[in-house]
Structure formats: C-alpha cells, structure tokens
Amino acid sequence: MSDAIDIKKGLAGVYADTTKISKVMEETNSLTYRGYPVQELAALCKFEEVAYLIWHGELPMREQLMHFERQEREHRWIGDDLIEVMRKFRKTAHPMDTLRTAVSFLGVQDPETEDNSPKANLEKSIKMMARIPTIVAADYRLRNGKEPIKPDPKLGFAENFFHMCFGEVPAPEVVKCFDVSLTLYAEHSFNASTFTSRVIASTTSDIYSAVVGGIGALKGPLHGGANEAVMHMMLEVDDPKKAEAWLLGNIADKRLVMGFGHRVYKHGDSRVPTMKKAFLEMAKIKNGQKWVEMYEILERTMLAKKNIHPNLDFPTGPAYYLMGFDIPMFTPIFVMSRITGWTAHVMEQNEDNKLIRPLAAYDGSAQRKVLPVAER
Ligand SMILES: CC(=O)SCCNC(=O)CCNC(=O)[C@H](O)C(C)(C)COP(=O)(O)OP(=O)(O)OC[C@H]1O[C@@H](n2cnc3c(N)ncnc32)[C@H](O)[C@@H]1OP(=O)(O)O
Numbered sequence: 001m002s003d004a005i006d007i008k009k010g011l012a013g014v015y016a017d018t019t020k021i022s023k024v025m026e027e028t029n030s031l032t033y034r035g036y037p038v039q040e041l042a043a044l045c046k047f048e049e050v051a052y053l054i055w056h057g058e059l060p061m062r063e064q065l066m067h068f069e070r071q072e073r074e075h076r077w078i079g080d081d082l083i084e085v086m087r088k089f090r091k092t093a094h095p096m097d098t099l100r101t102a103v104s105f106l107g108v109q110d111p112e113t114e115d116n117s118p119k120a121n122l123e124k125s126i127k128m129m130a131r132i133p134t135i136v137a138a139d140y141r142l143r144n145g146k147e148p149i150k151p152d153p154k155l156g157f158a159e160n161f162f163h164m165c166f167g168e169v170p171a172p173e174v175v176k177c178f179d180v181s182l183t184l185y186a187e188h189s190f191n192a193s194t195f196t197s198r199v200i201a202s203t204t205s206d207i208y209s210a211v212v213g214g215i216g217a218l219k220g221p222l223h224g225g226a227n228e229a230v231m232h233m234m235l236e237v238d239d240p241k242k243a244e245a246w247l248l249g250n251i252a253d254k255r256l257v258m259g260f261g262h263r264v265y266k267h268g269d270s271r272v273p274t275m276k277k278a279f280l281e282m283a284k285i286k287n288g289q290k291w292v293e294m295y296e297i298l299e300r301t302m303l304a305k306k307n308i309h310p311n312l313d314f315p316t317g318p319a320y321y322l323m324g325f326d327i328p329m330f331t332p333i334f335v336m337s338r339i340t341g342w343t344a345h346v347m348e349q350n351e352d353n354k355l356i357r358p359l360a361a362y363d364g365s366a367q368r369k370v371l372p373v374a375e376r
C-alpha cells in the first residue's frame with residue numbers, strides 16, 4: 001500500500017513552513033540570523049544582542065540593549081522553592097532531565113503560562129533565558145555537594161554563568177570564547193528540537209510546554225547531546241597517537257563518530273571554523289594542546305576515509321571541557337542558547353498557525369476480527 005506513497009523518512013528534504021528567523025544555506029555553507037551572518041555576529045556582538053535580534057528581528061540600539069539587559073538581569077533568580085525541589089532530585093540524574101523538570105516547574109509557577117499573546121510570550125522567553133543558566137549552575141553545584149551561588153546583576157550573561165558555577169569570572173578571552181559558542185548555538189531553523197517546539201506550539205499549547213519538549217529532543221546524542229558524546233569519545237581515545245587507529249576501528253565497526261555529519265550541511269558546517277578558532281584559543285590559554293592534536297587527526301581522518309565533516313558540536317565539546325565545565329553540563333549549556341531560537345519559533349508559529357500533523361502510511365497487520373480473551 002505504501003509503495004505508491006512518496007515517504008520522506010525523517011522528513012529529510014521536506015519544507016514544512018516558512019521562517020524569517022534564520023537561513024541555513026547548504027549550497028554556500030553559510031548561516032544568517034535575521035539576515036546577519038553568524039560569523040559577524042559572533043565577532044562583533046555579545047549573546048544578549050543576538051538574543052534580542054532573534055526575538056525582535058533587528059539588532060538593538062544602545063538604549064534598547066540597556067533595557068533588555070536590565071530585564072534579563074532582573075529575572076535571573078529562580079526562587080528558593082525551585083532550589084528546594086532540585087535538592088530532592090536524584091544526584092545522578094542527567095542535568096538535561098533536571099533542567100527539563102525545572103523548566104516545567106517554572107511553567108507551573110508562572111501565572112502568565114496560559115497567556116499566549118505575543119507580549120506575554122516574549123516576557124516568558126526573556127524569563128526563561130534569564131533563569132535557565134541559574135538552574136544549570138545550581139544543579140552543577142548541588143551535584144557536587146556545594147551550595148548554589150546567587151546571580152550577580154552587575155555581570156553580563158556569560159560572565160554571570162561562570163560566577164554562578166565557579167564563584168569567579170575567568171579572563172575576558174575565556175568569557176568571549178564561551179559567548180561565541182552561545183551565539184553559534186542560538187538558532188538553526190527547523191532542527192529536531194525547534195521542530196518539536198513548533199509542533200507543540202501548533203496545538204496552541206503554552207510556551208513552557210514547547211520548551212520542555214525542545215529540551216527533551218535536544219538531549220539525544222544525534223542532536224544536542226553530541227557535544228557531550230564528543231568529549232566522552234575524546235577521553236576514550238585518550239592519546240592523540242591513538243586517534244587514527246581508534247577512528248579507523250570505529251569506522252570498520254560501523255559506529256558513529258560523534259560530532260561529525262549533519263542533516264543539512266553535507267560539505268561542512270558553516271559555524272565550525274569560528275568555533276574551532278575559539279577552541280584553539282581556549283587550548284592556548286588552558287594548555288590543551290593534546291586535544292587540539294586529537295581534534296586535527298580525527299577531523300583529517302574522518303574527511304579522508306568517509307568524506308564527512310565535523311559539525312558545531314565537535315569543537316564545542318573540548319572547548320567547554322577546557323573552560324572547566326563538567327561533561328553533563330554541555331547540552332544544558334546548549335539549551336541556555338537555543339532557548340532563544342525555540343521561543344522565537346514558537347512565537348512565529350503562533351502568528352500564522354496551522355496544526356502540524358503529517359500522515360503515516362500504514363504497513364501493519366491487515367484488518368482482523370477481535371476475539372474475546374477466552375477464544376484467542
Ligand atoms: C547540533 C546538532 O544537532 S549537529 C548533529 C549532532 N549529531 C552528531 O554529531 C551525531 C553523529 N552524526 C549523525 O548521527 C548523523 O550525521 C546525523 C544524525 C547528524 C545526520 O544524519 P542523516 O542526515 O540522517 O545522515 P545519514 O545517517 O543519512 O548519513 C549518511 C551516511 O553517512 C554516515 N554517517 C553520517 N554521520 C556519521 C558519523 N557521525 N559517523 C559515521 N558515519 C556517519 C551514515 O552512517 C550514512 O552512511 P550509509 O550511507 O553508509 O548508511
């Protein structure tokens with residue numbers, strides 16, 4: 001029956017809607033947010049400006065940026081109630097599970113959850129952007145037997161995250177490398193997690209539900225979870241001298257090499273050179289030459305043997321490791337950034353909504369008769 005139906009497995013190559021938020025150009029290996037190349041945004045803007053751009057469609061003027069930063073800083077604290085709930089979580093729970101539950105808790109507590117007006121949804125988006133780093137940092141400290149550190153309204157978004165994790169802000173070069181990663185992770189059209197958020201929004205559900213769904217989708221190692229998997233892989237390789245043999249063995253065993261390949265970019269991910277530069281900078285500051293050597297060998301061998309390029313998760317994995325974050329925080333950090341893209345897509349979906357509901361070509365059992373349990 002399904003023979004005559006053109007099934008697009010994984011929806012590969014399917015245009016499901018239009019978007020004004022970002023443009024992924026496989027032909028030219030480039031990516032723009034609201035028309036601006038990500039490389040230029042990463043070089044010239046801080047993440048707060050990029051978040052504003054993604055939501056408002058324009059880069060902020062100085063006054064607008066100051067107002068936006070004030071709002072973000074005001075909303076950072078998550079309240080003692082949520083901290084107390086988090087204390088009760090299983091200490092070995094994955095931080096993505098903790099974050100998913102904590103964001104759901106924010107939705108329970110927010111009296112505006114059911115208000116789907118653009119104004120209310122933008123406010124909730126800013127609140128989530130402000131509070132997610134506090135959740136991620138508090139979870140990191142609780143898992144490590146330490147007390148959470150309150151956000152510091154004097155610090156910018158990236159600096160404050162380091163402060164809440166480690167009680168100190170590193171050198172500006174480190175903060176910049178981290179900020180670059182946030183800009184590069186912020187938005188990527190109809191990727192799996194964003195599409196999940198849009199599917200949820202299309203039922204006219206609330207924005208917290210859409211974000212909780214996005215977190216669930218991003219967790220998987222074929223998607224955002226890959227940045228963690230990359231670092232586990234590099235630690236398994238352990239020594240750059242073993243990297244080539246390790247990779248060849250992996251290929252022979254037909255195992256995936258994490259941080260390589262992409263559904264859209266088949267000739268390279270436009271964000272990788274910018275993030276690789278940030279990773280090299282981190283390696284210089286933190287004496288991480290070993291990881292650079294391993295990176296180069298894995299990249300070179302994968303290209304030579306499989307013609308598969310690295311994706312953004314390949315350089316971010318070791319870069320976050322060198323910044324001092326523990327590996328289970330890597331995908332939650334991705335959420336701290338992609339929350340901007342998800343929520344912009346939810347608001348865009350709401351503007352011109354149609355329930356997202358594709359068809360499935362049935363190829364199960366032929367129709368049959370139900371027999372009572374005694375006769376089966
Ligand atoms: C932020 C992000 O989400 S970026 C993506 C992060 N994910 C990863 O890094 C996980 C590793 N990569 C992958 O699993 C895949 O490349 C995906 C899921 C990202 C994209 O998958 P698809 O678009 O479905 O590509 P597809 O699976 O068709 O790959 C084509 C071929 O390349 C192979 N291939 C693709 N990626 C890899 C990889 N990382 N390692 C080994 N082989 C790979 C596939 O096995 C397939 O081979 P085949 O034709 O012999 O079956």
Ligand SMILES: O=C([O-])CC(=O)C(=O)O
Nearest residue numbers: 187188190191192263264
């Ligand atoms: O677009 C995708 O399929 C994966 C993704 O989110 C990204 O690359 O940032």
